[in-house]
Amino acid sequence: xxxxxxxxxxxxxxxxxxxxxxxxxxxxxxxxxxxxxxxxxxxxxxxxxxxxxxxxxxxxxxxxxxxxxxxxxxxxxxxxxxxxxxxxxxxxxxxxxxxxxxxxxxxxxxxxxxxxxxxxxxxxxxxxxxxxxxxxxxxxxxxxxxxxxxxxxxxxxxxxxxxxxxxxxxxxxxxxxxxxxxxxxxxxxxxxxxxxxxxxxx
Numbered sequence: 487x488x489x490x491x492x493x494x495x496x497x498x499x500x501x502x503x504x505x506x507x508x509x510x511x512x513x514x515x516x517x518x519x520x521x522x523x524x525x526x527x528x529x530x531x532x533x534x535x536x537x538x539x540x541x542x543x544x545x546x547x548x549x550x551x552x553x554x555x556x557x558x559x560x561x562x563x564x565x566x567x568x569x570x571x572x573x574x575x576x577x578x579x580x581x582x583x584x585x586x587x588x589x590x591x592x593x594x595x596x597x598x599x600x601x602x603x604x605x606x607x608x609x610x611x612x613x614x615x616x617x618x619x620x621x622x623x624x625x626x627x628x629x630x631x632x633x634x635x636x637x638x639x640x641x642x643x644x645x646x647x648x649x650x651x652x653x654x655x656x657x658x659x660x661x662x663x664x665x666x667x668x669x670x671x672x673x674x675x676x677x678x679x680x681x682x683x684x685x686x687x688x
Contacts, residue, residue, distance in 0.1 A: 495642035498610035502643070505599045505606075506650045512592045513657050520664050523554045523589065530675055533560060537682045542567070555585035555668055559676040567683040578676045585672060589665045593658060600655030607647020614640025 492499050529552050536545035542564060549561035562581040566574045618637055 491642055491646075494639045495646060496610055496614060496639075498606055498613070498643050499646060501606055502603060502646045502650055505603050505654075508595060509599050509650060509654045509657075512595050513653075516592060516657075516661055519589070520661065520668075523556075523668055526552075529557065530560075533679070534682065537564075537679065542683070555582075555589065556671050556675055558585055559672045560679050563676050563679040564683065567680070571680075571684070574680055578680070582669070582672050582676070586665065586669055589668060593661055593665075596654045596658035596661070600651045600658055603651035603654065604644070604647040607644040607651075610643025610647070611640045614643065 492503070495502075529548070533545050533548055536542070536548065546561060546564045549557050549564060559578055559581050562577050563574065566577045569577075615637055618640060
């Protein structure tokens with residue numbers, strides 16, 4: 487049944503199919519990445535316990551062995567703690583930018599697919615309707631059934647384009663919010679560790 491719809495939609499169904507496959511791949515890959523990037527409360531509690539007790543090497547080891555952007559920023563703050571405040575803040579900022587770049591990877595594809603898929607669907611519908619009306623105009627007698635059938639098939643690409651575009655835009659919005667939340671966590675916990683280590687020796 488779905489294959490019949492696909493073939494009736496015309497050649498522009500192929501780029502929509504490609505877009506849907508690409509969208510699903512990006513959604514799964516980024517979703518897995520964001521799950522791993524989540525901040526575990528126990529991690530920060532343990533790091534602060536180590537820092538509060540002056541056990542900086544243990545805190546560094548924990549941050550190094552823990553995956554995720556927040557742990558990377560905390561590790562940078564601990565590693566650079568002996569330098570001046572400007573140097574530490576610059577190092578944390580650079581590390582944060584690197585982590586944000588990784589988090590934003592491929593998100594632009596979701597935005598592109600979400601915007602272009604409905605347009606491709608609309609183009610397919612316009613071309614299909616133009617062909618249907620041309621076929622009607624070339625006949626001596628107008629057959630309403632033939633015209634309705636042509637318009638119905640032409641609308642398939644618009645439906646397909648919306649089915650691809652809407653989820654892409656929804657996930658793009660959700661993932662951008664996730665990136666903002668992680669960016670806030672990196673900034674907050676990074677500054678907290680810097681404040682705790684300032685003026686303290688190993």
